[in-house]
Amino acid sequence: MKRVPIVATGIVALAVVAMVVLGIWQLRRADWKTALIATYEANRAKPPVPWPAMLPKDDSQLLYRRATGFCLQPVAWREIVGHNPKGEPGWSHIASCRTGGAEGPGMEVDVGWSAQTGTPQWKGGAVAGTIVPDRKHRIRLVADQPAPGLRRSVPTSPQDVPNNHFAYAIQWFLFALTAAIIYLVALRRRQRDAARSG
Numbered sequence: 001m002k003r004v005p006i007v008a009t010g011i012v013a014l015a016v017v018a019m020v021v022l023g024i025w026q027l028r029r030a031d032w033k034t035a036l037i038a039t040y041e042a043n044r045a046k047p048p049v050p051w052p053a054m055l056p057k058d059d060s061q062l063l064y065r066r067a068t069g070f071c072l073q074p075v076a077w078r079e080i081v082g083h084n085p086k087g088e089p090g091w092s093h094i095a096s097c098r099t100g101g102a103e104g105p106g107m108e109v110d111v112g113w114s115a116q117t118g119t120p121q122w123k124g125g126a127v128a129g130t131i132v133p134d135r136k137h138r139i140r141l142v143a144d145q146p147a148p149g150l151r152r153s154v155p156t157s158p159q160d161v162p163n164n165h166f167a168y169a170i171q172w173f174l175f176a177l178t179a180a181i182i183y184l185v186a187l188r189r190r191q192r193d194a195a196r197s198g
Contacts, residue, residue, distance in 0.1 A: 004187065005187075008183075009183075009187075012179060012180070012183045015176075015179055016176045016179055016180050019172045019173070019175045019176035020172070020173065020176050022172045023169040023170075023171075023172035023173040023176065024169070026165045026166070026168040026169035026172060027165070027169045029165040030163060030166040030169065033161070034163060036060060037158050037159075037163065039061070040063055040064045040158035040161065041158050043061065043062070043064045043065040044064050044065065044066075044158070046066075048067055048068055048128065049062070049065060049066075049067050049068075050067065050068055050069065051068065051069030051070075051099070051107050051141065053099075055138060055139065059138060059139055062131050062139060063131055063132065063133060064130060064132065064155075064157065064158055065130070065131050066128070066129070066130055066131075067129065067130070067131050068127065069097075069107050069109070069126075069127050069141060070124075070125070070126050070127070071095065071097035071098070071099065071107060071109055071124035071125060071127055072097065072098045072099060072100070072124055073097065073098045073123070073124050074095035074096065074098075074109075074123070074124055075097070075098050075106075076095070076096040077093065077094065077095055077096070077119050077120075078096070079092065079093055079094065079117055080092050080094065082110070082113050082153045082154070083113065083153070083154045084113045084151045084153070084154065085152060085154055090114055090115040090116075091113065091115070091116065092112070092113050092153040093110070093111055093112055093113075093114065093119075093120050093147070093150065094108055094109065094110050094111070094134075094140060095108070095109045095120075095122065095124075096108055096137075097109055097124060107127075107140075107141060108134055108136075108137045108139070108140035108141065109127050109129075109140065109141050109143055110129075110132075110142040110143060110153045110155075111143050111146060111147040112143065112147050112150025112151055112152060112153055113146070113151045113152065113154075114149070114150050120147045120148075120149065120150055121147070121148055121149065122147035122148070127141060127143050127145075128143070128144050128145075129141045129142045129143040129144045129155070130142050130144075132155045132156050142154075
């Protein structure tokens with residue numbers, strides 16, 4: 001019987017260990033994401049806060065919380081895919097607002113939804129709504145009252161936050177198990193062939 005190939009066995013063992021470690025890491029990420037979503041859910045029941053003059057390093061205490069702010073003047077507009085209360089797809093219109101001096105991030109306000117693109121006729125003012133994540137500016141405020149000619153945009157919710165880490169962990173563990181089984185089968189076949197030829 002031939003000896004077990006040390007190099008090949010070592011490579012496969014390292015690969016299996018790496019996949020198991022990745023699976024454990026994904027389980028920890030799943031626990032972290034579950035706690036984060038619970039924080040978001042708790043934020044929804046907290047009283048409104050004023051829009052922050054400076055964004056905190058950790059915005060988890062702000063997301064999905066109600067807030068108020070004042071847009072002195074919209075200085076730029078953009079549009080993203082959004083939905084109205086009926087669930088119809090269309091465009092959410094987001095204003096980049098001047099809120100004071102040059103310091104601070106200003107305020108991003110989703111002033112409402114429409115089926116078409118175009119710049120809304122909105123000049124700013126007091127806004128109340130819900131803070132949601134924003135890919136470009138970290139956070140934005142989805143206004144409760146839409147601008148004239150628009151319908152209210154539906155803000156995202158904590159349930160929209162993906163938490164696929166447990167599934168990823170299972171995948172890594174299955175990859176590790178599959179790799180180990182394939183290698184053991186190949187090793188056994190190699191040893192059996194060697195015994196026959198010997």
